[in-house]
Amino acid sequence: MSGYESPEITAYRQQVRAWLEPHAAKYGASARRGLDMDQNLALGREWQALKAANGYACINLPRQYGGGGGTELQKIIFADEEARFGFPTVFFGVSLGMPVPIMLMHATEEQKQKYVPPAIRGETIWCQLFSEPAAGSDLAGLRTRAIRDGDNWILRGQKVWTTYAQYSDYGVIVARSDPSQVKHAGLTYFFVDMHAPGVEVRPIKMLGGDSEVNEVFFNDVVIPDSQRLGPVGGGFKVAMQTLMIERYAGMDESGFGPSLEQFIRLARTAELNGKPAIGNDLVRNEIAEWAVVQGGLGAIQSKALGAIERGAEPGPEASIFKPVLANLRQRISALAIDLQGNAGLVDDPELGPRDTFQRSWLEVPTLRIAGGSDEMLANTVAEKILGLPQDYRPDKGTPFDQLNK
Amino acid sequence: MAYELTEEQLLIRDEARKLLEKNYSGDALRRCLETEGEYDRNLWQACRDMGWTGIAVPETFGGLGLSPVELGIIAEELGRVCAGVPFLVTSYGVASALLAWGSAEQQSKYLPPLAGGEHIGAVALFDAKGNIRPTLAIEGGKLRGEAVAVIAGLHADVAIVLARRGDEAVLALVELAQPGVDRRALQTFDNSRGAATLTFDGAAAEVLEGGDGGNRAAALLERMAVPLAFEQIGGSDRCLEMARAYALERQAFGQPIGKFQAIKHRIAEMYSLNQIARGNALAATLDLASDGDLTRSASAVRIAAIKAYEFSSKENIQVHGGIGGTWEMDCHLHYRRSRALALELGPVLLWKERLVSHLERQYA
Secondary structure (H helix, E strand, O other), X not given: OOOOOOHHHHHHHHHHHHHHHHHHHHHOHHHHOOOOHHHHHHHHHHHHHHHHHOOOOOOOOOHHHOXXXXXXXXXXXXXXXXXHHOOOOHHHHHHHHOHHHHHHHHOOHHHHHHHHHHHHOOOOOEEEEOOEOOEOOOHHHOOOEEEEEOOEEEEEEEEEEEEOHHHOOEEEEEEEOOOOOEOOOOEEEEEEEOOOOOEEEEEOOOOOOOOOEEEEEEEEEEEEHHHEOOOOOOHHHHHHHHHHOOOOOOOOOOOOOOOHHHHXXXXXXXXXXXXXXXXXXXXXXHHHHHHHHHHHHHHHHHHHHXXXXXXXXXXXXXXXXXXXXXXHHHHHHHHHHHOOHHHHHOOOOOOOOOOOHHHHHHHHHHHOOOOOOHHHHHHHHHHXXXXXXXXXXXXXXXXXXXXXX | OOOOOOHHHHHHHHHHHHHHHHHOOHHHHHHHHHOOOOOOHHHHHHHHHHOHHHOOOOHHHOOOOOOHHHHHHHHHHHHHOOOOOOHHHHHHHHHHHHHHHOOHHHHHHHHHHHHHOOOOEEEEOEOOOOOEOOOEEEEOOXXXXXXXXXXXXXXXXXXXXXXXXXXXXXXXXXXXXXXXXXXXXXXXXXXXXXOEEEEEEEEEEEEEOOOOHHHHHHHHHHHHHHHHHHHHHHHHHHHHHHHHHHHHHOEEOOEEHHHOHHHHHHHHHHHHHHHHHHHHHHHHHHHHHHOOOHHHHHHHHHHHHHHHHHHHHHHXXXXXXXXXHOOOOOHHHHHHHHHHHHHHOOOHHXXXXXXXXXXXXXXX
16 A cells, blocks of 8 residues: 555565566466466465465464564565465465464464464465354354364354355364353354365355355364363354454555556546546546545555554554445446446456456445444444444343343 | 654643643633634634744744644644634645745745744635635735635735736735735634635735746645644544543433444444544645645545544534534534635535546546
């Protein structure tokens, strides 16, 4: 994102760019055009291994587990630069973003040595099994059971919206170990082998036609107690810890959709009543609104990077990024489609959400929900930042198995 | 220069906040509202005593010689208390024009009294329809014509005006306490802004030579837009705080109204808009300090600050319910002020057009 940054950040940015650039021809956006998912994944694994060999994979994780031994700031700058070239990184975003760091926090030394380095090299992929059909925003309402059986646990139930579960070798999961407790208290956290008997993954076709997310069924899957992360009954806390790892979620200035520049170029060639659409005041209004959001969020981003650089906590204001950008993108994508006349109906599913406004518009509805819906994020701002009281929660204090009776 | 305030800057902010909260009175502002042409004289005296009048004027001219960051800090604090004085920004406009385009004599004559606050400055760049277009004419050092609704025009000692000289547009400096200058106070919805129509009939004026007046007028508005945005953000933040406090205190249906999402999401939206405005303000401040691309960032912050303050001030009344619409509550002071500030340097429509034209050139 544009903005002012320190000479140290700029220098690191240049170093990273110089390393990335020569690899773009083999791994970048143009090299990937036309590849199917499996080919993309194979290329992605190669790219991940190459980064790991050069200390650029999981830059902020310790070297002894295959990380780069660098800082969080370097990790953020690297990811920012990497995104510009369209490298095949998506398969590892969740895997290395949350499950792997949480393993480093809670697994035994032996487990860390065994599981973390191959994940960082891209040889294995981890998924995060949190959401369920009846537990989205209200995560603690989840129903998947973990039943104690001697030294083992039996997992029984269903997860949903699990990103790249179909490619995953392992997953971290939170399940209900004691339904007689109130809902937050009866949860326990584990990691699970996704190839174990009884694990069944079914991809979900989303409205844009892609199938990155899955339903995952646990049909009496047996896991040893040694795969528990954190104490019995402490699962909600570990789940929250997992979600807090990425305290700084990078956002590009277009919200991962087409750029403002692309929109201006479109408005220049599009016509309304025989005149260039860019002369239309409604179109101009949207351009102005977009530039204003960019200016504001760009500065917030620079400020957050500055804080991380100083070793301070970034301010809470970055929590507005996703809802602001997603809503803006939805509105502008619709307008951009309008500007193309009936040809605006044409949609090329091979392209990505940065490439066309059609793809962007089709992806946004999910973006407004994933990782915290607009409404939950507004609650977070109101409650966590501004100190307003929580909603009325009738399930508070009631044991889970007494709810809805 | 970084986005974070330094220790010294935080100290300036805290002192300003303490002093203003002590001296602020909603009643003082309400009296101004009911009296055409009145402003909060005590508050202005406090600004002078603190040296804020010269905060961004170099020390050689009697100012504090601080940066646009400190100017923004003070503007924000004045905005928080909805100060009944418009002069921090209007005087800054005159000083800023003199520093950029004034002769050495003009600078040494006019800057020290502005820095000390003995003089108040005003800027008149718009025609009666809101265009940046001269309504005055200057010929042989004599200024003629009418400038409509000039902010601080009623109280100012010296003004920068846009005037026609033959075929060209120029900026000119004119002292207002002289024969040939007539001021007429206007009854407005925020009387403390000192709006007046100025009529010149052969008043002595000096041209700031060496550049096109239209371009300079636009550049001057961009510079003034930055501290004014901080004033707007200060007001908008204050509205959020008022709404939040009331939402915590007011009970309905057996609970504080802040528990209802209809209320809390409204307040969260205030936060979001304020943060976008603040981000833009930080970016524009750095551009102002470093001669960066001010057209883009000043236009953006102007648009963002207008939107934030307007939203927060109207929704603050809404959160308060019936009592929020009464004269005795302070809510309407911000409602009025948000609209006044939305107009003063030109309406949002003008700035959006300016921003988009600039982007078109940038992405040509």
